[in-house]
Amino acid sequence: MSNPTVYMWPKVSEYNKYSELLTKSIEENGLQVEHYDTKNTLKPAKGDIVHMHWPSYSYQASNFPLTIVKSLLFAGLLLFLKVRGVRLFWTVHNIWPHSTGKSKWNYMMRKFILSVCNKGFVMSETVKQEVIETFGVSADKLIVTPHGHYVDAYVGKGTDIRKRFGIPPEQFLFLFIGRINPYKGIEKLVEAFLSVKSDSVGLLIAGKVDDGYKLDYIDPINDGRIKVYPHFVDDHELVDYLRAGNVMVLPYNQITTSGSAILALSHYKPVVAPKLGSLSEYVSEGCGILYDPADPDGLCKALAMSVNMNMNEVEKHISKKLAELDWQGIAGKMIKVYTGTKRYEVNA
Known part of the structure; x- marks a missing residue:
């Protein structure tokens, strides 16, 4: 047969x-x-x-x-x-x-x-x-x-993303990358980031914006630390964006399974995200910081904590997780x- x-x-x-x-x-x-x-x-x-x-x-x-x-x-x-x-x-x-x-x-x-x-x-x-x-x-x-996992699934061009957007090489960069729509929680991310009063951190938001959704609320409140690229990120530059960031932030309002979280882990980037859906099983202990979505200060506190993560320890935990995937x-x-x-x- x-x-x-x-x-x-x-x-x-x-x-x-x-x-x-x-x-x-x-x-x-x-x-x-x-x-x-x-x-x-x-x-x-x-x-x-x-x-x-x-x-x-x-x-x-x-x-x-x-x-x-x-x-x-x-x-x-x-x-x-x-x-x-x-x-x-x-x-x-x-x-x-x-x-x-x-x-x-x-x-x-x-x-x-x-x-x-x-x-x-x-x-x-x-x-x-x-x-x-x-x-x-x-x-x-x-x-x-x-x-x-997405290990070796994408190959970068070698583009210096920080140089493209004028982001200092020493600045700790929070990154959001992916399609942008209401359930992604970008408003909460911008608000939480701006509450972190430090010139040593920056935020890059990149991804295609869905029809009917606008990011124009960012400009009036932007203190210069937020960079926005509201366009589709080509597969060939995806790795370059990931290399530019220190932490991937995914402030979802709702989620079942996050390919973006797995993409970040596949490039050894810790993830900051809410405890929703299956995220706690992928962003397990040591692979990032999960916060309580019911806590109004949860995301802000998680951003602050992520700056002080021991990246050598993070990489060990992520390696173990990737072996499971x-x-x-x-x-x-x-x-x-x-x-x-x-x-x-x-x-x-």
């Missing part, structure tokens, strides 16, 4: 290397992986795998009537694949879609997706419990497979789940 084909949905994403790195590791473990899209909607056969990552893009539309139509077509496709003998899987990257958030429709669709999937993958025990409580699924429906182990565990092997409870 031939091995099943894995149809990754998507195999590659322009915004995130997660799917690409996972695909590479699965292929190195012996399974063929194809990109799943409208061109091969009906191609998966009995025993094949369809692995979804961000299904909201497949059932949401610009208005509710179209969303209903799109959702019905999407649900029909999943049921067709199920009847055909295709094994369905979903990695729950987010409890709720960032674009539309919590809603009755999203609840209904995501509960349905979990019901038709053979298994759901989650990236931490914390998220597993949240999915169980939110959607009422059984614990054995969900398999914890960590988010792999090895892609080969993650892919090996996932393949066992794909194929229905009972022996998938391994450390990955």
Whole structure:
């Protein structure tokens, strides 16, 4: 009997290397992986795998009537694949879609997706419990497979980012990098940073700003220590930005799993973030500072504490964490789940 084909949905994403790195590791473990899209909607056969990552893009539309139509077509496709003998899987990257958030429709669709999937993958025990409580699924429906690291996933150009923005080489630099939208908590970051009265620290905010969101509130209150680059950061310069910063600050208002935190750790940058979602399982002791999001001074205190971290000790803790996030182990565990092997409870 031939091995099943894995149809990754998507195999590659322009915004995130997660799917690409996972695909590479699965292929190195012996399974063929194809990109799943409208061109091969009906191609998966009995025993094949369809692995979804961000299904909201497949059932949401610009208005509710179209969303209903799109959702019905999407649900029909999943049921067709199920009847055909295709094994369905979903990695729950987010409890709720960032674009539309919590809603009755999203609840209904995501509960349905979990019901038709053979298994759901989650990236931490914390998220597993949240999915169980939110959607009422059984614990054995969900398999914890960590988010792999980004070590060597990006190659820099060698650009001197500090020189580009006029940031002194001796200044301790807090860095935020990534797409900028309401849930990222940039307002709180700016407010907390400005409360740290020291010319020896700076803040660089870089990333594409989502439509409808503005950063113009920063200019009137900027004391000169904040640099803003409100544009997409090319993959080839991502490493250069990370090298420029001392600490990655991710002041999320809400989060399930943070690829940005893992990206920072992959480049040995400690992370300052709230205790939300799975962050406490990735930014474990010694890898950064997690603060209580309910504490109005939590972020400010965390910024101040991070300046005094022992970076040699931080690197030791991060090295240990990265070893836990090895892609080969993650892919090996996932393949066992794909194929229905009972022996998938391994450390990955």
